[in-house]
Amino acid sequence: MAAGLFRIAGAVAALSLGLAACDRGGGGDAPPERGDRAVAKVDGKTVWVSDVKREAVAQGLIGEGEPLDPTSDLFRQMTDEVIDQKLLAAEAVRRKLDKDPVAERRLAAARDRVLGDMLVERTVADAVTEENIRGLYEEQQKLARTTLEIRARQIVLATPAEAEQVKKLLAAGASFEALAMERSRDAATRFNGGDLGYFTTDVMPEAYETALNGARAGQLVGPIPVEGGVALVRVEDVRQEQPISLEAARPQIVRFLTYDRIRDLLERLRAKAKLETLLKPEAGAPKAVPPADAPKAAPKPTNAPPQTKGASS
Incomplete structure (x- = not known):
């Protein structure tokens, strides 16, 4: 029962588009798209696979161009919703609701949106x-601009005195990775042996950029002042920055x-258009601010x- 109510609610939400389709006399027997298949008939008008897929895309259940298996539960659910839309739209037309001035304005707005979307899709496809x-x-x-990338490891310590102790241990042959895991204060890198991966110095704090300028592979640099202490950095490799791949x-x-x-x-x-703004903003009214995620x-x-x-x- 609940599923049926949700289906009816979805049909009512799409009623204006359904009325527009009825006005255009849609649902003929000619496939609207190449390779399209008939799914059902509603009062003699055909429901096509493309109609069902378009409804699934409109509801955000699949992406544009994604397949929809005709044997799946989702396809059957979408088919029921398309049928419900057509039944509700046909009944609305029978009651002459499509002649109501409010309905006519809503239908015109829906038509504008659909045509605008189609123009944008075609324009984008060309680009x-x-x-x-x-x-x-x-x-x-x-x-x-080609730049150098550096791969390095770091050990972050509390004081320069501790850094000098660690440098002596390294000079005596201690493992940099082991000392990083044992002594580094940087939680983000200590458990992978202080590995910073490859980076360009321009993305690092200024102290790193200055200290690592001209560094060579195998070189131990530091102590470098960092937030909360100092860092010893061992340069593992220096190479030309790898260009981003086409796929990335x-x-x-x-x-x-x-x-x-x-x-x-x-x-x-x-x-090209003749535009005239008739409603002016009131004096002192705040300007509209676009949402943070607006492109x-x-x-x-x-x-x-x-x-x-x-x-x-």
């Missing part, structure tokens, strides 16, 4: 191509191309997206 992704990646690699950079490049193309589209449309404006296409450093290995 986010493998050729454009690879081209921007290669451009970024040409512009990237791909999500960032896709976001850049997406936001950039949508921004350009909106700028062009606003430039920042992408830079112009001539600038590549910010270079992400390769992961330490």
Whole structure:
């Protein structure tokens, strides 16, 4: 019973889109997409596999382009919800609810959203191509500044006197890794022998950057003043910074191309349109602040997206 109520609630929430579909005379016998298959008929109108998948995507149960197994429980649940939507929409039309002025405005708003989404999807599809992704990646690699990466281990101690004691033990042949586990005050690195992995000095505190400038593999550096004490650092390796791989950079490049193309589209449309703001903000009213997770404006296409450093290995 509860599942049925939830299904009805979902159908009511999507009623405006269902009414729009009825107005367009949807549900014909011709497959709307290549390879589409009929799932059911509602008063002679066909429900297609693509209809069911679109409902699952709309509810966030699968991603765009993800498969949906027609034998799965989720597919059957979505089929029931699509059928319920069509039944409710058809009944609403029979009662002439689609002629109500409020309904007409809501249907028009739904139509605007759907058409806007379709334009954005098509525009983004034209921009986010493998050729454009690879081209921007290669451009970024040409512009990237090559720097040195250092791999090092550290032992963080309370005082310079303790650091001098540890240096004597190291000179006598003691294991750096063992001393790090035994004596280091840094909880983040002591249990892996003080290993800091590979890093560029510009991401480290200034004291590390200064002390490690020009360091060579095998060199013991320090004591370096750090928060809560001093650090002894042994340089394990020095190499050219490894460039980020195409696959690691791909999500960032896709976001850049997406936001950039949508921004350009909106700028062009606003430039051509005759816009007039009729409702002015009241004097002294606070300005709207975008949410913290809102995407920042992408830079112009001539600038590549910010270079992400390769992961330490």
